[in-house]
Amino acid sequence: METIVPAETKLLAQRDFGIAKFWFYPNYLVGEFAEGMHVTKENALQPIRFAKQFYGDTPIIYISHRRNSYSMDTIGYKEVVDMFPNFIGFAIVSKNKYRRMIAHLEKMFIKRPIGVFLQLDEAYAWAEEELDKHQKHSSRP
Template structure:
């Protein structure tokens, strides 16, 4: 996975982990989970640790879920994971699949931050930069 956003975001690091690939930009993390993975708080510890290591507790960040593959997630752990990031400012979902985009309705119940839904990654990056500018 290589993404070159048409924004000011610069790629800082790229990590291929057991559950997927994560790209760390200036203020944006793009996660692409592998096909068939069931994401839980427990198996997401490694990317969570990387986020904390790279961004600390103060640098504002947006998470973009790049949903190219089919996978499942334990939504019950969302709130706890988000509480680990006082600097988390928003969440974007990118998918060409309308059913995957519809899952946002459920995810909004667990994420009390701005959420954007997009069918392409450039739109998600543009939205994320606007959210970061507002300081939400």
């Protein structure tokens, strides 16, 4: 995976679950699903459980790096998002215009801030901004 992460950001773990590869950073998770995969809540349970255990209550941004072509069952979106109360935002990275258009439709299913980007570095910058906003909002009396 081509990653351009901020220099101070430490990769904490990397896992390949077959359906996808995931890179775990302190406050964001980068996922790249396998070519041709049909992603459902059921076949994504193993990485979901791992991420929940890994992050605990830590606020996180999920960055979906859509280099490959795959399909998703949107019916389970809300359930998956509800499993992560600490999930504060969702970034979608794709160089494919059609996939970026589809990504905008996902806003109907995910009631969290969503950003759609061409490059990973843009998504990382956005994630940092969203995390800063969340921290400022959470620390208000």
